[in-house]
Amino acid sequence: MKNTKARIIAAAANVAVTKGVQNLTIDAVAEEAGLSKGGVFYHFASKELLLLGMVQALVDHTETMVQAHRAADTEAGGWLRGFIRASLAEDAEDVGSIGQLSVGFLTAAANDASLLAPMNDRQPQWRDAINHDGIDPVRAQIIRLAADGLWINDIMGVPVLDAEERAKVIERLGHMTWPDYKEG
Amino acid sequence: MKNTKARIIAAAANVAVTKGVQNLTIDAVAEEAGLSKGGVFYHFASKELLLLGMVQALVDHTETMVQAHRAADTEAGGWLRGFIRASLAEDAEDVGSIGQLSVGFLTAAANDASLLAPMNDRQPQWRDAINHDGIDPVRAQIIRLAADGLWINDIMGVPVLDAEERAKVIERLGHMTWPDYKEG
DNA sequence: ATGACTATACCGACTGGTCGGTATAGTCAA
DNA sequence: TTGACTATACCGACCAGTCGGTATAGTCAT
Structure with missing residues (x-):
């Protein structure tokens, strides 16, 4: 699903705003997006790409x-x-x-x-x-x-x-x- | 020496600009200021205070x-x-x-x-x-x-x-x- | 004027935790 | 059977912060 990438980005943005920039971790994004950590890395090979x-x-x-x-x-x-x-x-x-x-x-x-x-x-x-x-x-x-x-x-x-x-x-x-x- | 605090701040600013924000570590600041890590912490009890x-x-x-x-x-x-x-x-x-x-x-x-x-x-x-x-x-x-x-x-x-x-x-x-x- | 003590400034090895990233085996729908 | 994941365990670099120790200059009572 192409859509998941957008969902991850939205989740990341949400984490940044609610938990603060310093807590924008892959784990937090995964949880927010309702994915596992591996799932996030499946779509974004690195945090930099995210x-x-x-x-x-x-x-x-x-x-x-x-x-x-x-x-x-x-x-x-x-x-x-x-x-x-x-x-x-x-x-x-x-x-x-x-x-x-x-x-x-x-x-x-x-x-x-x-x-x-x-x-x-x-x-x-x-x-x-x-x-x-x-x-x-x-x-x-x-x-x-x-x-x-x-x-x-x-x-x-x-x-x-x-x-x-x-x-x-x-x-x-x-x-x-x-x-x-x-x-x- | 009151002056050392200012020197550390200047060093930190310099590190941020030359090495990039993500490399603004206490170690890097210490080196730039010509101090040890402990010396920096003597003047600024935490990175946050710096x-x-x-x-x-x-x-x-x-x-x-x-x-x-x-x-x-x-x-x-x-x-x-x-x-x-x-x-x-x-x-x-x-x-x-x-x-x-x-x-x-x-x-x-x-x-x-x-x-x-x-x-x-x-x-x-x-x-x-x-x-x-x-x-x-x-x-x-x-x-x-x-x-x-x-x-x-x-x-x-x-x-x-x-x-x-x-x-x-x-x-x-x-x-x-x-x-x-x-x-x- | 000497020995005890204090304050200030600083050193640097070490610890403890965080976090990006990897690995692997398995699930499940189309 | 392939693509899109889940679940979980783990690695290792990095880094803030700690702590025991050192150096030096000054104070001060005897």
Whole structure:
């Protein structure tokens, strides 16, 4: 079953979020996924491959959500609006899946920067999309970076904003994605 | 000697950056600092305390740099300009120290979110400074988040921007810190 | 001024536990 | 009969933390 791999990744993400990153062990993942240790290794020959799979899942998830958003929003700035929704997910139970995947991302980054390859590989495409989203490229990059900043602070649990500020920031970032946005 | 603690922290940061986070062991730190394992434990009773010390050092470093900048720039937006310089350090060999400390921060975050306490504890003050820096608070938060985003992507080695884009983004963020900034 | 004692800083062999990974024999559904 | 596992036992590297000991400089009562 191809599906089991996804189940293992979901289980790993869940373990990372509930038990903490330092307890993301193969045994814990196996238990969470309802498999034996051998079963996990049957699908992922090493922990490294599992971590890579988690990062890949996050990338896929993000790109899928952006693509879905673009289907209904083909105007200038649409890629960025999709990206904001995908990574900040203010409006859905997607919060669960993306939040968990994200912790996996952090785990990977901490263990070994090379595990971020699936993410790094997509950066040229993302940069290209951002630079050609129909608005000023520098502003576009800043919007993306601010979304990243909010996202990573969320993952790490650093309280940079309260709920009200957060809502306002996300709203403003949305406004900034429109070509005719004027500061002030 | 009070100094040895700082030397150990510097050594730990250096190990994290050169050997990778997963090789940040007490043995490696000891060797880097020119001490024995026991010597390290004499100053930091546990690895956790060492990690906390590293995060604290990053916070201190950031606040010191912001403070230094503010001494020469008391105008509106000055805190943010100091923060940008402190965390993005485009112009100094401070790049070394802050970059290394930052990797320690990431290590701490990955091992256990509670190790970020020294950083989390300062967020209320930072938020207050940002909200009262003399410019629109929402824009101010976005500037800070974008700086964070660029910073963390740097630490993780995710290639979000090329050198030219990076320079332009930092320049733009600087412009945005002024009260009379207008988009376009 | 000498011997007893204390504080500080540090050494490094060792222990104990964790965890990724391996091995093997067997189950069971399609 | 092959693919997808289960169950369990085990290996061995790695690493945080321990602990008995060493070195040195200073204190202080006699």
